[in-house]
Amino acid sequence: MSRFKTGEFVAQPGSEILAEGASSTQLYTALEGMGLRYKTLEDGRRQVVGFILPGDFIGLQSGVMGEMKHSVEATTRMTMCVFNRSELWDLFKNHPRRSFGLTHLAASEEFLLGEMLSAVGQMDGIAKIAWVLNRFYKRLTALGLNENDQVPMPYRQQDIADAMGLSLVHTNKTLAKLRVEGFATWSGDTLTVHRPEELAELGYAKGVKPLKRPLI
Amino acid sequence: MSRFKTGEFVAQPGSEILAEGASSTQLYTALEGMGLRYKTLEDGRRQVVGFILPGDFIGLQSGVMGEMKHSVEATTRMTMCVFNRSELWDLFKNHPRRSFGLTHLAASEEFLLGEMLSAVGQMDGIAKIAWVLNRFYKRLTALGLNENDQVPMPYRQQDIADAMGLSLVHTNKTLAKLRVEGFATWSGDTLTVHRPEELAELGYAKGVKPLKRPLI
DNA sequence: CGGGAAGTTGAGCCGCGTCAACCATAGTGG
DNA sequence: CCACTATGGTTGACGCGGCTCAACTTCCCG
Known part of the structure; x- marks a missing residue:
């Protein structure tokens, strides 16, 4: 390559x-x-x-x-x-193998968007936030960026709000709820997940597995 | 092929x-x-x-x-x-040309999903409904299925509701609003669009052009 | 020490969800 | 031929989740 x-x-x-x-x-x-x-x-x-x-x-x-x-x-x-x-x-x-990989990649993107659409379209506030945090945590963990249940989270609350179709204010309040209930804490640019299973369950995402992608 | x-x-x-x-x-x-x-x-x-x-x-x-x-x-x-x-x-x-076309197709799907996500995430009820009706009308017109501002619409209201993340009841009431205001009428399995421009504007979709897709 | 960007929190309101009827049409079996 | 049922559409009442507005607080960075 x-x-x-x-x-x-x-x-x-x-x-x-x-x-x-x-x-x-x-x-x-x-x-x-x-x-x-x-x-x-x-x-x-x-x-x-x-x-x-x-x-x-x-x-x-x-x-x-x-x-x-x-x-x-x-x-x-x-x-x-x-x-x-x-x-x-x-x-x-x-390079047919490579181009096949590229198509695989495009299909994977489509899959991710479909998942996101389902979350944005069907879930309520708390489930949406739990869903993104969980997805993030899983992807970053798969990338080996997880240290002691902590993963980097350099985004702003506004970014999460714009991703999930919520207002900034409501996103903030929902994050606070997850924090005081002890599911996950996002402070500065690190996300700490205390109870991964329950967080995932809140986000209706029990069955989501990490994607394996062919190298490109 | x-x-x-x-x-x-x-x-x-x-x-x-x-x-x-x-x-x-x-x-x-x-x-x-x-x-x-x-x-x-x-x-x-x-x-x-x-x-x-x-x-x-x-x-x-x-x-x-x-x-x-x-x-x-x-x-x-x-x-x-x-x-x-x-x-x-x-x-x-x-068949590199064909496989490229296939990738193009996957990318197009991704594009459509992105548009839909934007609508579901950011628009309010009336804009969402106007948006799908307009998208439908445009795509079917491009396929040559438009006769006298009428296109086939075999879906149920529940399908539209599930697509746009609205409840069935609210979808119904919003459709009624579009009907009495004279934008579009959907009855039985035909959709009649009376004021395409204004419908499109309601759906924030002035600039959306039909996709040209390579044959497969 | 001043200013801008991000986060936090409260008050108040409304869009949309839920519940619950009711109507229209079409297919089915007696 | 007509009850009977099922599916989809229509409409009203009512409550709540999430939006907007607005203030205040950190925390940087110059």
Whole structure:
């Protein structure tokens, strides 16, 4: 895969990596740091459509559909691996396994979005918050970033609110509820989960397994 | 593409084509009729994650990830084109254009889900309903199924409610509002849109263009 | 020490969910 | 041919979860 790598790129916290509507000629894989995918509505509201963790691919839509359908922003400092879009073709022509992996990746994204849609559409406030915290905890644990039930959580409450379709105020109050009830504590940029099982149950997510993704 | 076709399949209205969790060895393309994609939560609630129209691909997740992440149900009688999963490999190995098209398709699905998530997460009741009706109207018009501002609409109100995260009752009342205000009338299995522009505006969807998809 | 960004908390209201009838249509069996 | 039933649509009453507004508190960073 290193054949395709054309360089590394470092994004500063708060900077926009790809803009909705842009047709970038570059694609990225996140190596370190965390980011956000979001869509902006005409009245300024924002829907967060995904959290970017190390290993995630960025810009597939642009590569395959010609333009990005959401923006991508670095939350922490991020280092990324850069590819050129033109190499996508080479990949499809000469590396069927890799291109299959890419499709797998797209299907996985679709799966994640479907899960999120179910949460946003069907759950009440407390379940939504429990659901994201749990999903986060599981993904980061799978990445080996869990130390003593603590995982990094560099986002703002507003990001979680925009992800789950709740107001900032209500998100805050719901987090407080989870805290005093002893399920999980999110303070500063670390999330501590005290009772993983019960948190997962609150988020109706007993059966969700971590995704295994083929290397790319 | 006909090389890959292994047959045709007809599904009766109300029947389940693929079940969540199933690892089918068959993939389908819808030729005629309409269907639903949905996820079922543990407490029985349902989130509709997509409407299937002629030309849509069914079972990509199963083909590429090993199992379906949502169920698929025929709403009307549907006729579908059937492929075998094993042929997916052949496609990736020997038909880069086709496999690229498949990835494009997966990315398009992801895009649609993102749009839907934004609507469900950020809009209020009337905007949500206006948004789906408008999306439906546009997609069906693009398929040439529009006659005199009328398009087929074989779904139940419950399906729309489950798609937009609203209760059946509130969906019904909101539809009534759109009807008396003269935006759109949905009666029986036809949807009549009287003022497309204003309906679209209600749904914050001025800028949404129909997707062009490469043939598969 | 001043200013801006994020988090916290209370008050008050309303959109939407739930409950509960009731109506319309179509298919079924006696 | 007509009760009987099932499915889907319609409408009103009422309560609550979550939104908005608004103040206040940290905590940085210059």
